[in-house]
Amino acid sequence: MWNLTVASRLSRSRCFFSSVIPRPCIIQKRGADILHDPWINKDTGFPLTERNRLGLRGLLPPRVISFEQQYARFMESYRSLEKNTVSESDTSHVALAKWRILNRLHDRNETLYFRVLIDNIKDFAPIIYTPTVGLVCQNYSGLFRRPRGMYFSAKDKGEMMSMIYNWPAQKVDMIVLTDGSRILGLGDLGVHGIGIPIGKLDMYVAAAGLNPQRVVFGVLAKLILKDGMPEGLGLEAELVFHTKVEVFEMLMEDLDFDTNRIANAKAIVGISSCLYVLCVVVIFCLILPVMLDVGTNNLKLIEDPLYLGLRQPRLEGEEYLSIIDEFIEAVLTRWPKAIVQFEDFQMKWAFETLKRYRERFCMFNDDVQGTAGVALAGLLGTVRAQGRSLDDFPNQKIVVVGAGSAGLGVLSMAVQAVVRMTGNAKTAAQNFFLLDKDGLITKERKNLDPAAVPFAKDPGLIAGLRDGDSLLEVVSSMLVLEQQQQQHVKKVKPDVLLGLSGVGGVFNEEVLKALRESSSNRPAIFAMSNPTMNAECTSVEAFKHAGENIVFASGSPFENVQLGNGKVGYVNQANNMYLFPGIGLGALLSGARIITDDMLQAAAECLASYMTDQDIEKGILYPSINGIRDITAKVGASVVRAAVAEEVAEGYGKVDPEELAYMSKEETVEYVRRNMWYPNYSPLVQQK
Numbered sequence: 001m002w003n004l005t006v007a008s009r010l011s012r013s014r015c016f017f018s019s020v021i022p023r024p025c026i027i028q029k030r031g032a033d034i035l036h037d038p039w040i041n042k043d044t045g046f047p048l049t050e051r052n053r054l055g056l057r058g059l060l061p062p063r064v065i066s067f068e069q070q071y072a073r074f075m076e077s078y079r080s081l082e083k084n085t086v087s088e089s090d091t092s093h094v095a096l097a098k099w100r101i102l103n104r105l106h107d108r109n110e111t112l113y114f115r116v117l118i119d120n121i122k123d124f125a126p127i128i129y130t131p132t133v134g135l136v137c138q139n140y141s142g143l144f145r146r147p148r149g150m151y152f153s154a155k156d157k158g159e160m161m162s163m164i165y166n167w168p169a170q171k172v173d174m175i176v177l178t179d180g181s182r183i184l185g186l187g188d189l190g191v192h193g194i195g196i197p198i199g200k201l202d203m204y205v206a207a208a209g210l211n212p213q214r215v216v217f218g219v220l221a222k223l224i225l226k227d228g229m230p231e232g233l234g235l236e237a238e239l240v241f242h243t244k245v246e247v248f249e250m251l252m253e254d255l256d257f258d259t260n261r262i263a264n265a266k267a268i269v270g271i272s273s274c275l276y277v278l279c280v281v282v283i284f285c286l287i288l289p290v291m292l293d294v295g296t297n298n299l300k301l302i303e304d305p306l307y308l309g310l311r312q313p314r315l316e317g318e319e320y321l322s323i324i325d326e327f328i329e330a331v332l333t334r335w336p337k338a339i340v341q342f343e344d345f346q347m348k349w350a351f352e353t354l355k356r357y358r359e360r361f362c363m364f365n366d367d368v369q370g371t372a373g374v375a376l377a378g379l380l381g382t383v384r385a386q387g388r389s390l391d392d393f394p395n396q397k398i399v400v401v402g403a404g405s406a407g408l409g410v411l412s413m414a415v416q417a418v419v420r421m422t423g424n425a426k427t428a429a430q431n432f433f434l435l436d437k438d439g440l441i442t443k444e445r446k447n448l449d450p451a452a453v454p455f456a457k458d459p460g461l462i463a464g465l466r467d468g469d470s471l472l473e474v475v476s477s478m479l480v481l482e483q484q485q486q487q488h489v490k491k492v493k494p495d496v497l498l499g500l501s502g503v504g505g506v507f508n509e510e511v512l513k514a515l516r517e518s519s520s521n522r523p524a525i526f527a528m529s530n531p532t533m534n535a536e537c538t539s540v541e542a543f544k545h546a547g548e549n550i551v552f553a554s555g556s557p558f559e560n561v562q563l564g565n566g567k568v569g570y571v572n573q574a575n576n577m578y579l580f581p582g583i584g585l586g587a588l589l590s591g592a593r594i595i596t597d598d599m600l601q602a603a604a605e606c607l608a609s610y611m612t613d614q615d616i617e618k619g620i621l622y623p624s625i626n627g628i629r630d631i632t633a634k635v636g637a638s639v640v641r642a643a644v645a646e647e648v649a650e651g652y653g654k655v656d657p658e659e660l661a662y663m664s665k666e667e668t669v670e671y672v673r674r675n676m677w678y679p680n681y682s683p684l685v686q687q688k
């Protein structure tokens with residue numbers, strides 16, 4: 001017999017629920033199984049009523065510890081770890097110790113874990129995400145404890161369509177997928193790269209409020225209560241009478257409910273009174289980290305006795321693509337509306353898979369497209385910080401170091417922005433200079449990757465510029481013989497130096513000093529490579545060698561720099577974490593069929609417009625990470641509105657595209673906010 005529980009009163013709009021009372025979950029587990037399930041476990045937080053009802057009495061210490069007390073106890077243990085290790089020189093060891101204490105909580109009690117993460121995001125993002133997540137991937141064979149996510153390997157060819165059903169959730173909203181081939185700037189880490197999708201999805205929960213276990217409401221039955229409200233139904237929550245049966249019938253459809261489950265439930269329920277009861281059936285609508293293990297070319301891993309993946313060279317060509325194709329087919333068969341974020345694929349497959357799939361289903365490549373949006377927002381902020389108007393962006397001279405998936409993604413989006421401003425595609429890239437490991441890229445370069453061709457410079461463009469020139473030669477002055485006179489000529493006086501090379505220290509002292517001659521009074525340095533040791537320069541180096549009036553941003557977090565006399569050199573984190581959660585959330589809540597360039601542009605513009613003139617004046621280009629949920633709600637709303645405008649939105653739940661189209665900008669933000677989960681314990685009731 002179902003213990004009926006009314007979840008909460010319906011809010012005025014039909015598909016949302018006010019959270020007047022905690023939403024209960026109906027679960028199938030009992031006793032110790034509950035304690036071993038991090039999705040529903042509350043540790044000592046189970047109230048006595050639940051301990052009695054769920055067979056937990058005697059399996060826990062007698063004292064009930066509240067959620068708030070548990071929270072305070074965890075934070076105390078974390079802070080004491082911080083205090084006890086503050087003087088340790090081995091910062092990697094300390095970072096991993098912090099990751100372990102958080103991961104243990106993640107493996108034990110997801111509700112508490114995500115609450116402490118959300119409330120302390122500035123402290124914990126550098127641990128569960130960049131830069132520490134890179135260290136975790138490098139040490140994964142020793143750190144692996146509890147499986148998280150799914151693994152599809154080259155050995156599973158032909159099996160994936162059945163394997164996908166091993167995942168317990170009936171519905172999955174968001175998948176982050178990697179093949180481990182380019183993990184941050186750490187290269188090929190094979191199957192140990194799973195740490196990246198896990199960390200990215202933690203940021204989805206923290207920033208976008210995606211729910212790791214979405215409780216899905218649906219009417220269980222229309223019950224006939226003849227003599228009014230019966231006493232003592234054992235309900236945990238306030239009963240709320242609803243007279244609009246069609247509201248509930250509609251909810252059932254909207255939840256692509258398993259109608260057999262409802263039919264069975266109706267047979268079970270025997271209460272002889274009429275009550276439209278909102279009951280809850282837990283359908284885990286999960287976020288899902290996925291690793292495609294197609295081998296590794298990292299010999300150190302292959303020789304590591306504890307390596308957890310296939311000990312074979314990476315698949316290549318059609319063999320590789322056939323594995324991805326099979327996985328995508330399996331996903332779209334089981335979860336046709338799932339959104340797939342491609343993450344940390346090496347360049348050739350990042351572009352190939354983007355081209356192969358982006359028109360077929362809702363997917364994006366975060367390193368190419370998410371990064372581009374964050375960088376564009378920062379570049380537009382730089383134009384403002386340099387005291388220029390935004391329409392002067394086409395004249396901003398940008399030197400990009402790194403012609404990989406990220407660098408080319410950034411320049412492609414920057415060119416799109418210039419074309420939108422000037423209408424002239426022909427000259428759009430004239431002020432962008434691109435270098436790779438072989439130096440400046442000009443049209444003389446042999447075997448240039450097609451994606452880089454639009455940015456190859458005409459050799460004669462600037463006196464003295466040659467293919468393969470080093471970064472210093474590109475940005476520094478040189479003696480040239482002109483009109484029989486030796487004179488110093490600046491080749492490129494960049495307004496912006498942007499690194500996505502994956503190589504630490506590329507912006508050395510000489511290069512940074514050369515920026516003092518920039519044609520801008522406030523040159524910008526974006527040392528965007530991750531993790532920290534791969535940053536093209538540190539914040540201290542940048543302010544010390546390029547001058548105090550620069551704008552600085554990096555991919556991994558650095559502290560602000562004290563410049564003396566109370567002056568502060570503000571440090572920005574130019575990381576795609578500012579956009580991918582909003583891109584995914586907006587695509588989800590609009591029911592977008594695909595993710596278009598305009599949706600991505602809308603996200604970037606929303607991020608850029610977020611900063612006030614006062615922020616920009618200080619050199620602050622991005623909001624504090626403490627505001628990541630607010631910015632994600634606004635970015636998500638901008639993506640929803642762009643999807644509707646482009647008619648790729650198919651609606652979400654019962655909110656159809658027409659309803660989305662009627663929403664004002666503010667209502668769209670409100671719609672997004674209402675769908676963002678915030679962790680609290682839910683009352684648990686057990687399906688008999």
Ligand SMILES: NC(=O)c1ccc[n+]([C@@H]2O[C@H](COP(=O)([O-])OP(=O)(O)OC[C@H]3O[C@@H](n4cnc5c(N)ncnc54)[C@H](O)[C@@H]3O)[C@@H](O)[C@H]2O)c1
Pocket residue numbers: 182183184185186346347366367368371374401402403404405406407435436437438439499500501502503506528529530531534554555556574575576577
């Ligand atoms: N901040 C962010 O949000 C963000 C987003 C994506 C990628 N990244 C970082 O960017 C880096 C590169 O990522 P990717 O996917 O483009 O890698 P990639 O391997 O595809 O490209 C790296 C590029 O850098 C070039 N390069 C290597 N050494 C160089 C050197 N010494 N001088 C100049 N160029 C050099 C390579 O030739 C290649 O063109 C990684 O560290 C990654 O973590 C940061």
Ligand SMILES: O=C(O)C[C@H](O)C(=O)O
Pocket residue numbers: 129130183184185344366367529530555575576577
């Ligand atoms: O993972 C990050 O921190 C950003 C980006 O996706 C990267 O690959 O560096």
Ligand SMILES: [Mg+2]
Pocket residue numbers: 184343344366367
């Ligand atoms: Mg990445």
